Amino acid sequence: xxxxxxxxxxxxxxxxxxxxxxxxxxxxxxxxxxxxxxxxxxxxxxxxxxxxxxxxxxxxxxxxxxxxxxxxxxxxxxxxxxxxxxxxxxxxxxxxxxxxxxxxxxxxxxxxxxxxxxxxxxxxxxxxxxxxxxxxxxxxxxxxxxxxxxx
Amino acid sequence: xxxxxxxxxxxxxxxxxxxxxxxxxxxxxxxxxxxxxxxxxxxxxxxxxxxxxxxxxxxxxxxxxxxxxxxxxxxxxxxxxxxxxxxxxxxxxxxxxxxxxxxxxxxxxxxxxxxxxxxxxxxxxxxxxxxxxxxxxxxxxxxxxxxxxxx
Amino acid sequence: xxxxxxxxxxxxxxxxxxxxxxxxxxxxxxxxxxxxxxxxxxxxxxxxxxxxxxxxxxxxxxxxxxxxxxxxxxxxxxxxxxx
Amino acid sequence: xxxxxxxxxxxxxxxxxxxxxxxxxxxxxxxxxxxxxxxxxxxxxxxxxxxxxxxxxxxxxxxxxxxxxxxxxxxxxxxxxxx
Numbered sequence: 001x002x003x004x005x006x007x008x009x010x011x012x013x014x015x016x017x018x019x020x021x022x023x024x025x026x027x028x029x030x031x032x033x034x035x036x037x038x039x040x041x042x043x044x045x046x047x048x049x050x051x052x053x054x055x056x057x058x059x060x061x062x063x064x065x066x067x068x069x070x071x072x073x074x075x076x077x078x079x080x081x082x083x084x085x086x087x088x089x090x091x092x093x094x095x096x097x098x099x100x101x102x103x104x105x106x107x108x109x110x111x112x113x114x115x116x117x118x119x120x121x122x123x124x125x126x127x128x129x130x131x132x133x134x135x136x137x138x139x140x141x142x143x144x145x146x147x148x149x150x151x
Numbered sequence: 152x153x154x155x156x157x158x159x160x161x162x163x164x165x166x167x168x169x170x171x172x173x174x175x176x177x178x179x180x181x182x183x184x185x186x187x188x189x190x191x192x193x194x195x196x197x198x199x200x201x202x203x204x205x206x207x208x209x210x211x212x213x214x215x216x217x218x219x220x221x222x223x224x225x226x227x228x229x230x231x232x233x234x235x236x237x238x239x240x241x242x243x244x245x246x247x248x249x250x251x252x253x254x255x256x257x258x259x260x261x262x263x264x265x266x267x268x269x270x271x272x273x274x275x276x277x278x279x280x281x282x283x284x285x286x287x288x289x290x291x292x293x294x295x296x297x298x299x300x301x302x
Numbered sequence: 303x304x305x306x307x308x309x310x311x312x313x314x315x316x317x318x319x320x321x322x323x324x325x326x327x328x329x330x331x332x333x334x335x336x337x338x339x340x341x342x343x344x345x346x347x348x349x350x351x352x353x354x355x356x357x358x359x360x361x362x363x364x365x366x367x368x369x370x371x372x373x374x375x376x377x378x379x380x381x382x383x384x385x
Numbered sequence: 386x387x388x389x390x391x392x393x394x395x396x397x398x399x400x401x402x403x404x405x406x407x408x409x410x411x412x413x414x415x416x417x418x419x420x421x422x423x424x425x426x427x428x429x430x431x432x433x434x435x436x437x438x439x440x441x442x443x444x445x446x447x448x449x450x451x452x453x454x455x456x457x458x459x460x461x462x463x464x465x466x467x468x
Binding site: 138 | 389391392393441444445446460462463464465466467468
Binding site: 023 | 173179182183184185187188190191251260261
């Protein structure tokens with residue numbers, strides 16, 4: 001199974017990553033791509049700053065990917081998570097799941113992002129339009145619930 | 152709400168369509184893209200031929216899109232379905248759903264492709280590697296069940 | 303009234319479309335199918351299993367009981383297999 | 386043993402990492418937290434709500450009861466907010 005996990009500050013290309021997953025093969029029938037973007041929170045936000053735990057971020061996402069691979073008949077899987085300063089409209093995270101059929105691809109992509117949200121060691125802080133550094137984003141209970149539906 | 156529906160024989164660019172949905176706006180937090188590709192069925196298949204009902208295809212997908220828009224807080228929605236001859240590894244259909252949060256985007260994209268499969272007037276016929284024209288693809292009961300879970 | 307056919311329904315009927323004048327007493331899709339089946343074995347073959355063939359009136363899916371009143375284009379086709 | 390801190394835990398402690406010699410009797414993550422809180426008010430502040438701060442041993446999430454035996458790097462951080 002093709003598995004790609006990258007933690008980087010640079011932007012990524014969802015198209016190039018999808019092509020890398022599917023090129024030259026005839027067994028992939030479905031690719032689901034989730035892209036998480038930075039919102040401007042109604043104009044209040046100038047940027048998000050993403051801190052991460054190098055080493056553990058890759059390891060933890062690897063463990064989450066392995067769970068997904070054990071659970072669904074996947075043909076490929078890509079997770080790219082950015083860190084550093086990210087402006088509204090920019091991409092933060094990409095999850096790709098490829099399978100022969102759509103249900104496995106949808107479920108695996110949804111599982112991966114639910115787990116990433118609550119298990120991958122990343123923390124967001126807001127930088128506001130008024131120039132101040134805002135609070136660290138608080139964990140959402142909705143994200144915990146989203147993860148729990150998989151167990 | 153930005154809504155794009157296209158029926159075409161040419162390939163499409165998922166990246167360009169995603170960019171068109173998100174560019175210049177700060178309210179989109181999640182984009183889910185489903186791409187359906189032509190499989191080679193273990194090397195048996197040379198191509199799929201897709202017939203459609205012009206006029207009704209656009210109208211029916213429009214009605215499905217409207218249902219999705221009424222059901223989830225979407226910020227954008229794109230459906231592109233190809234017709235004609237499509238080789239293994241090529242893309243057949245693209246569904247994009249954009250929202251502030253990921254759950255709406257995942258559910259809407261999943262709903263759209265489930266409905267497309269069973270309601271949009273397209274029919275697939277197989278062209279085989281041995282040069283013969285194979286059978287019309289039969290509708291899958293699993294697709295009917297997938298659609299029924301939304302009602 | 304225009305009739306259009308797709309996929310294997312089209313192949314069995316042997317044409318993509320045709321104009322027909324409905325006779326008296328043909329008021330629903332089911333009655334139209336029954337009338338068509340009386341017109342020749344190609345129609346008999348296309349509609350041999352009436353539960354399979356789907357219909358649309360003016361680009362909208364309909365059931366066999368649907369009325370033809372006001373219809374301009376009736377389509378017949380197998381279950382859809384797009385996506 | 387190396388301790389590393391992230392996000393507001395790092396800010397409250399006032400450092401990104403440090404090397405510590407564990408005293409006798411500190412065998413679990415919970416005991417480490419208790420010992421750290423005795424070292425100064427910055428630690429007291431960082432761990433004021435013990436139910437909130439998460440821990441990892443050598444890049445693996447652990448609970449407060451986890452043993453420190455064999456650990457090289459212990460991390461403390463708030464609930465994650467990536468994705």
